[in-house]
Amino acid sequence: xxxxxxxxxxxxxxxxxxxxxxxxxxxxxxxxxxxxxxxxxxxxxxxxxxxxxxxxxxxxxxxxxxxxxxxxxxxxxxxxxxxxxxxxxxxxxxxxxxxxxxxxxxxxxxxxxxxxxxxxxxxxxxxxxxxxxxxxxxxxx
Amino acid sequence: xxxxxxxxxxxxxxxxxxxxxxxxxxxxxxxxxxxxxxxxxxxxxxxxxxxxxxxxxxxxxxxxxxxxxxxxxxxxxxxxxxxxxxxxxxxxxxxxxxxxxxxxxxxxxxxxxxxxxxxxxxxxxxxxxxxxxxxxxxxxxxxxxxxxxxxxxxxxxxxxxxxxxxxxxxxxxxxxxxxxxxxxxxxxxxxxxxxxxxxxxxxxxxxxxxxxxxxxxxxxxxxxxxxxxxxxxxxxxxxxxxxxxxxxxxxxxxxxxxxxxxxxxxxxxxxxxxxxxxxxxxxxxxxxxxxxxxxxxxxxxxxxxxxxxxxxxxxxxxxxxxxxxxxxxxxxxxxxxxxxxxxxxxxxxxxxxxxxxxxxxxxxxxxxxxxxxxxxxxxxxxxxxxxxxxxxxxxxxxxxxxxxxxxxxxxxxxxxxxxxxxxxxxxxxxxxxxxxxxxxxxxxxxxxxxxxxxxxxxxxxxxxxxxxxxxxxxxxxxxxxxxxxxxxxxxxxxxxxxxxxxxxxxxxxxxxxxxxxxxxxxxxxxxxxxxxxxxxxxxxxxxxxxxxxxxxxxxx
Numbered sequence: 001x002x003x004x005x006x007x008x009x010x011x012x013x014x015x016x017x018x019x020x021x022x023x024x025x026x027x028x029x030x031x032x033x034x035x036x037x038x039x040x041x042x043x044x045x046x047x048x049x050x051x052x053x054x055x056x057x058x059x060x061x062x063x064x065x066x067x068x069x070x071x072x073x074x075x076x077x078x079x080x081x082x083x084x085x086x087x088x089x090x091x092x093x094x095x096x097x098x099x100x101x102x103x104x105x106x107x108x109x110x111x112x113x114x115x116x117x118x119x120x121x122x123x124x125x126x127x128x129x130x131x132x133x134x135x136x137x138x139x140x141x
Numbered sequence: 142x143x144x145x146x147x148x149x150x151x152x153x154x155x156x157x158x159x160x161x162x163x164x165x166x167x168x169x170x171x172x173x174x175x176x177x178x179x180x181x182x183x184x185x186x187x188x189x190x191x192x193x194x195x196x197x198x199x200x201x202x203x204x205x206x207x208x209x210x211x212x213x214x215x216x217x218x219x220x221x222x223x224x225x226x227x228x229x230x231x232x233x234x235x236x237x238x239x240x241x242x243x244x245x246x247x248x249x250x251x252x253x254x255x256x257x258x259x260x261x262x263x264x265x266x267x268x269x270x271x272x273x274x275x276x277x278x279x280x281x282x283x284x285x286x287x288x289x290x291x292x293x294x295x296x297x298x299x300x301x302x303x304x305x306x307x308x309x310x311x312x313x314x315x316x317x318x319x320x321x322x323x324x325x326x327x328x329x330x331x332x333x334x335x336x337x338x339x340x341x342x343x344x345x346x347x348x349x350x351x352x353x354x355x356x357x358x359x360x361x362x363x364x365x366x367x368x369x370x371x372x373x374x375x376x377x378x379x380x381x382x383x384x385x386x387x388x389x390x391x392x393x394x395x396x397x398x399x400x401x402x403x404x405x406x407x408x409x410x411x412x413x414x415x416x417x418x419x420x421x422x423x424x425x426x427x428x429x430x431x432x433x434x435x436x437x438x439x440x441x442x443x444x445x446x447x448x449x450x451x452x453x454x455x456x457x458x459x460x461x462x463x464x465x466x467x468x469x470x471x472x473x474x475x476x477x478x479x480x481x482x483x484x485x486x487x488x489x490x491x492x493x494x495x496x497x498x499x500x501x502x503x504x505x506x507x508x509x510x511x512x513x514x515x516x517x518x519x520x521x522x523x524x525x526x527x528x529x530x531x532x533x534x535x536x537x538x539x540x541x542x543x544x545x546x547x548x549x550x551x552x553x554x555x556x557x558x559x560x561x562x563x564x565x566x567x568x569x570x571x572x573x574x575x576x577x578x579x580x581x582x583x584x585x586x587x588x589x590x591x592x593x594x595x596x597x598x599x600x601x602x603x604x605x606x607x608x609x610x611x612x613x614x615x616x617x618x619x620x621x622x623x624x625x626x627x628x629x630x631x632x633x634x635x636x637x638x639x640x641x642x643x644x645x646x647x648x649x650x651x652x653x654x655x656x657x658x659x660x661x662x663x664x665x666x667x668x669x670x671x672x673x674x675x676x677x678x679x680x681x682x683x684x685x686x687x688x689x690x691x692x693x694x695x696x697x
Binding site for chain 1: 148151152155156158159163172173176179180262292293295296297298299300301302303304368376379380384414419420422423426429
C-alpha cells in the first residue's frame with residue numbers, strides 16, 4: 001500500500017493499525033499505541049486518551065463521510081502531536097483538505113498513483129480560513 | 142462592490158486548473174463515476190435530463206456589468222444563448238458540454254467569478270436582501286458580512302463533506318427580503334437595547350421534504366465573533382448530523398431531534414474553543430471589507446430629480462411601472478428599480494444573451510455599473526437617479542424587460558421542472574405559460590395586489606412552494622402529472638408554511654383553480670386586505686368549498 005507521510009512518499013512505515021479504539025479502551029491488556037477509529041466512536045473519549053497514542057488512523061468508510069475532517073481538526077487543536085493517518089476511501093482529490101485539517105499521513109486507495117497524489121498537496125496554494133496547518137486566516141497575513 | 146486582490150485571483154485560477162485536471166482524469170477513466178459526481182457537484186456541475194447544467198456563483202447576488210456581459214458571452218459560446226437566474230441568486234446554464242466546463246470556468250475567472258460550492262454537501266452561496274445598502278428601511282448593510290462569510294466558507298477544508306448542503310442567508314432591514322427563516326442559518330443584523338449592532342442567529346430552517354421555520358439559537362451575537370460562531374455550528378453539524386438517510390441529513394433534522402436548547406448548548410460548548418481566537422474578526426478587517434461597499438457618488442437631490450409627475454402624466458404605462466417596479470431608496474432623489482424577468486414569452490428567471498448585454502449597458506449608464514439578482518428571480522438596478530427613470534423604462538421596454546408586474550401574480554417563482562431537471566416529477570414551465578396566458582390583464586393583477594405564487598416541480602422545493610401565498614407542487618400519480626396546492630405560506634417577517642388545500646389538481650385545471658382561489662379572495666376581502674391576510678382570517682373552508690365543493694376536478 002502506498003503511504004504519503006509528512007509530504008513525502010514513505011517507504012518504511014507501520015502497517016495500518018488494526019486495533020479499534022473502542023477495543024483498545026476496553027481491554028487493559030492491549031499495549032499497542034496505534035488505533036483505528038472513525039466518526040462513530042466517542043470523540044470526547046478519543047480526545048481524552050489521545051496523549052497515550054502515537055498513531056490515530058481515522059477511517060473513511062466512504063469518501064462522503066466528512067466527520068473525520070472535524071476529528072483531525074479537534075485532535076490537533078487539543079495539541080495532539082502524533083500521526084493522524086487517513087485510511088479507507090482515500091483518494092488524491094481529498095488529501096489536500098485532509099492535510100489542512102491535520103492529517104499528516106495518507107494511506108491511498110488501491111487505484112491511486114502515489115506520485116500523482118503527492119503533487120496534489122498544495123494544488124490550491126492560498127487559503128482564506130485558519131486551519132490545523134498553522135497558517136492564520138487570510139486577513140491576519 | 143468587492144474586488145478581488147491577488148490572493149482571491151490566485152485561489153480562483155488554481156481552482157480552475159484543479160478542476161481541469163479532475164475533468165481530464167475523469168474522461169480518461171481515472172476517476173470513478175460516483176467520485177467524480179461529488180467533485181463536479183462541488184463545482185456546480187449537474188448532469189440533467191438532456192445535458193449537463195452549470196451553476197455559476199453570484200455571491201450574495203451582486204454583479205458588475207462586465208460580469209453579466211461575460212455571462213452573456215458564455216451563453217453564446219458554450220450554451221444556447223440564454224441563462225437562468227435561480228432562487229439562490231445564482232445563474233444556471235442548461236446546455237454546456239462536460240468537456241467545455243474548464244474553459245467556461247477559466248473565462249469566469251477572468252472577471253472574478255467561479256462556480257465553487259454552488260452545489261454539493263458543502264456551504265453554498267450566501268444570499269441576502271437584494272436591496273442591501275440602498276433600501277429606505279435598512280438597519281445595517283449586510284453585504285460586507287456576506288463577503289466575510291464568502292471568504293471564510295470558500296474551499297473550507299473541514300466542511301466540504303457535510304451530511305448535506307448548507308445554506309446561509311443574511312437580512313439587515315426591518316422587512317426580511319432574504320427568506321432568512323427558511324435557511325439552515327438565518328442571520329438578522331439589528332441593534333440591541335444597548336444600541337450595539339449584532340446578529341440574531343436562527344438555525345434549522347429550510348424547505349424541501351420537511352419544511353421548517355428556523356429557531357433562534359442565539360439572540361445576540363457580537364459581530365466580531367460571526368465566523369467563530371458559524372464555525373462552531375458547522376462543526377457540531379458535521380460531527381452529529383445524520384448521514385444514514387439523505388432526506389434526514391439537513392441540520393433542521395438534528396435541531397429538531399435534540400431540541401433547540403440542547404443544540405444551542407452543544408454549539409456554546411464548541412464555541413468556547415474558537416471564540417476570541419484567530420476567527421475573531423479584527424476591526425481593521427471589518428473596516429477593510431466595508432470599504433468596498435461605500436455609497437457611490439450620488440448626485441445632489443436637485444440634480445437627481447426631474448419633473449416626474451409630468452412624465453407620468455405623459456406616459457401612463459411608465460407611471461404604472463414606476464409604482465409597481467421601483468422602490469424607496471435611502472438616498473433622496475434615487476429609486477431602486479426591479480427589472481422583471483417575468484414576461485409572457487420566457488420562463489421565469491430566464492434571460493437571453495441580448496437582454497444580458499442590454500441590461501449590462503443600462504447598468505453602466507444608469508446604476509454605477511452594478512446590478513443584483515434576487516431570490517425571486519428578477520434583477521435589480523439599485524441606484525437609479527429619478528431623472529433617468531423614464532429613459533431607463535423606455536430602454537427596458539425595448540428589451541422586453543419592463544413588464545410592470547413585480548409583486549403581482551405573474552411575478553412567480555418557478556423551478557425549471559421536468560423540462561430540464563432530472564429530479565423533477567412534473568412540468569412547471571407549462572404552468573407559468575398557462576398562467577401568463579390566462580391572467581394577462583394587468584389591471585386585474587393590480588386589483589389583486591401582492592400575491593406570491595411559487596411553483597416547484599418536485600418535493601425538493603427549489604421553487605419555494607411552501608412559502609408561497611399560493612404554492613403549487615408538481616407530483617406524479619399513476620403516470621400522470623398532477624399538482625398540489627398550498628395556501629398561506631410566507632417567507633417574510635411573518636414566515637409561515639402553507640397548508641395543503643386538498644386533493645391534487647390535473648395539469649389542465651391548474652389555472653382554473655387559481656382563478657377560483659382568487660375569486661374567493663376578491664369576494665371575501667375587506668378593504669386593503671392582502672390575499673395572505675384574507676387567507677389567514679377566513680381559513681381554508683371557503684377556498685375548499687369553491688375548488689372541491691360543487692365540481693369534481695380532482696385527479697384523485
